[in-house]
Amino acid sequence: MPIQFVFLWTDALIYVLLAVVSVFVVYAVRHEHLRAPWSQVARRPLAMGALVVLLAYVAIGLLDSVHYRERLAKQDQYAAEVKSLLDTLLQPLRTRTERTYSAPFAIHAFTSETVDKPDGTRERAYPRLKYGGAHLATADERAGDIGRRTARALGTAVLVWLLALGVFVYWRRLPGDDYRAAVMRFIRGGERIPWRTIWATTGVLLLVLSCGVYLSPYYHVLGTDQVGIDVLYKSLKSVRTGLVIGTLTTLVMLPFALVFGVAAGYFRGWIDDVIQYTYTTLSSIPGVLLIAAAILSLQVYMATHPESFDNVVVRADTRLLFLCAILGVTSWTSLCRLLRGETLKLRELDYIGAARALGVTSARIMTRHLFPNVMHVVLITVVLDFSGLVLAEAVLSYVGVGVDPSMESWGNMINGARLEMAREPMVWWTLAAAFVFMFGLVLAANLFADAVRDAFDPRLRR
């Protein structure tokens, strides 16, 4: 075997989540009460554009969730280093590290160094970068080179896009429709699903991707950080961290919130009291304190048990998972409270009374009647919380109780940027890159969440 797969905890949970989502999709397609609101979401152009962007992020995150070790060439063992598929794809970005800071598209270093000249004298100068623009003879060629490469990138992107679109239109043409008519129909739009928006968004993403492919092997498109790592690479690696925090936290908290919330609302009495006291107590502890305490104790544990954490990736992953769990524990209370209220309302409805009169057991009433009827609350909360959690990670990492410092994350990038902003001249690109990537994800998630809420919230129905 040339490679050995490594399953990190968060990888496994992401696969589980993927399976859950797939099952849910199949289930939703078969059930009209779920299909109807989702098709309403699918009719909103903005939401579908946002979904395309989200899917692009998810694709990056999934590529970064397949981990393995490579077999070493000579020896009969595997490398200690754990890589992901994304690392392999971004091999040039990953390995081409400079000595320190360099600005986007720079070919000279950002800081001056003392250079030994061939004639033996020494001079302060901005040396050429090892990789960035290394193929150029002089700095004057840079603008032309970038222009040519960008033009080629755009050309390729447009070509690929048109080809794919052509196939798509051909595949969707109506029987008895000639190709011309099918194209006209696509251009006119007005179909139930806003295909034009979807293809436009895809086109823009393709352009960005193509530029990245054509330019990043020759330049540091987003510059490099303090230790010379390409910022584009760091930003792409951070996608997975953001997604994991945004989704797995929900996965952790959902069972608590759902079971406790519905049970409290349905049974009332002492069960309600116990659950209410629990979440009132939990939510009155300052969340940051709890998280800091938990993360610090985990660090102590990892320091005293180094044998359980054999390499740095596993350590970082454990800490990430722990962060998800602790964020989940502190954030289930609000959903739980919502669900309790909703259940209080539902339990008085006649169909619950009818089920009780038929002798249906409480457990069955909860699973058959109450869970499906509070699902819209859960769904709305989950999609709305997602962006909040991505931002929370950034804040926590900034404070220093977030993900492991060795792990790439937007929060860590911002944390590093704190000092860079104070430099003269300013190093702005790390912060800008983190901001742009995070903004793209959070904006897409919020737009999509809005559409989901509109479709599922019964108060907004016609």
Add this chain to the structure above:
Amino acid sequence: MERGTRSRGAGNDTVLRVENLKTYFDTPEGTVRAVDGVSFAIRRGETLALLGESGCGKSITALSLLQLVPEPAGRIVAGEVWLGDQDVLALSERDMRRVRGRRMATIFQEPQTSLNPVLTVGLQIREALPDVADERAARRRVIELLESVGIPQAPERYDAYPHQLSGGMKQRVMIAMALAAEPELLIADEPTTALDVTTQAQILKLLKELQRQTGTAVLLITHDLGVVAEMADQVAVMYAGQIVEFASRAAFFREPRHPYSQKLFRSLPNRLKRGVSLDVIAGAVPRLDQEFRGCRFLERCDFAWDRCRAEVPRWLEGADKGVRCHLYDPPADRAAREPGSLANAVASEGTARRATPERSRGLLEVKNLKVYFPVQRGLLQRVVDYVRAVDEVSFSVPAGRTLALVGESGSGKTTVGKGILQLIRPTAGEVLFDGQALTRLSERELRPLRRQFQVIFQDPYSSLDPRMQVGEILEEGMRAQRLLGDARARSKRAAELLAQVGLPASARHRYPHEFSGGQRQRISIARALAVEPRLIVCDEPTSALDVSVQAQVLNLLRRLQEELGLTYLFITHNLGVVEYLADEVAVMYRGRIVEQGGAEEVLTRPQHSYTQALLAAVPKIELPAERTALPVSGRDGRA
């Protein structure tokens, strides 16, 4: 174009004249013609009742008059509305605001939601007063208004909040608000539908009295023939967006002319129809997003013939009355009428006599039932008092019979039903079902017994789980009671049950929201029947339904009782239904049973003063003599 009642509205005392009003709604499914060419006029001091079932466009007509049609979906596409000399539809929104509440005031159905809960009632009425500069004078005027609508201790009530008033009081406040600006026209949209019979009687009396004093014209929108009989001077019957009949009250009740009006009367349950199937109006109101080629009532009419299919009936006008039906076409036009259909119409009135089951001992016996709800106060939630929802209630229902539990809202009758079903555990007393004391059993012991007593609820919209298919809903009880082992047998049984309540077997794979209110109520009945119960507690099963649909459900319940020997505990406030269905009656008032006995006896010779008041409050409908609808040729009123 047809000209409706223009001739009538020519006089100077006409307050409102509506000409050919059309209000359409744009929906994804197409344009819905909610109001399609409505014309009428109201004179000063007159009450016009706009009568119709839900979805016929009567409320949209009212909203169109006020230019309050929900936008952007709805739009007034044609017509004129003249308030005095003012064309209301020509007014801008800004000018319209001066008309609404000043010249045209409205009372809505739901007094609970029409008042702002965070403002005192005095302030809310004050807002409706047209410019009164002096604060003290305004207060005085509001108190006057409150007194005029019969609110006792008016000066203190000025500072009361809506939740401190009862439903009837709130509706009085609404009336005071509406009358504050001394409007020329009062639009009352189902003003008493949410109220109890006795309160309804008071409110109707008040409205009449105030109308006599002020001379306000009233447009009364209602579905209740009883209210029409009490209040109206003129009656306009609406069906599917059009007025199909117009007549004075006396003429209308003496002799309704349109087949739809006749059907409405005949589907009303009452004592005279005991043991006989009620006349039902088959089918449903047609979809209004289509172009009509013929009569809109075609599908449901017993008299329909070729012409009704081919030609839209014209508005046939007579002296103070009009009708939209081919039956009343001038004789030359209707030579082609088939003779057979009348016989069908007569035959459709079933004559099955009720098979009276023998009297046996009580299947259900309730002894001294008490349900108290604790009132908790203070930091430690100490119980300071109890709400005695049900207090010392005893009765017994023999197998195969129907006991009607009659009472107004808040009398505790629904709580009695839940107490019997053990959905609420009674505080004290015994419920014996077939000799077994249900009150002493634990939830676990009760579970197998539950199949013997089932329930049908009032609201057809909340009684079915919207997330389950009808098949799953029906099979749930069988599964919980482990009645049929395998899935195929259950599915087959579900199909049988649907057939039993008159729904197609394909309904199993559909969701409740795809059905109408009446169909949903049938599904509820099928769900109850699924576990083969002996007793069914029917908690107001028809009060959320239209009259014609109510007749279908009542017929079904009666037939099922005959076929399956079911015992019913029928909880209702509708005395017509009681007269039609019940063998015995128990009247509840404030948690206690005040009178009990055979239906005939209690309803004709009430002993208790409350029963007497209740019976007196029910609006009297003088039913037209049961005659066939064939118009006698040469009758006046035909053009």
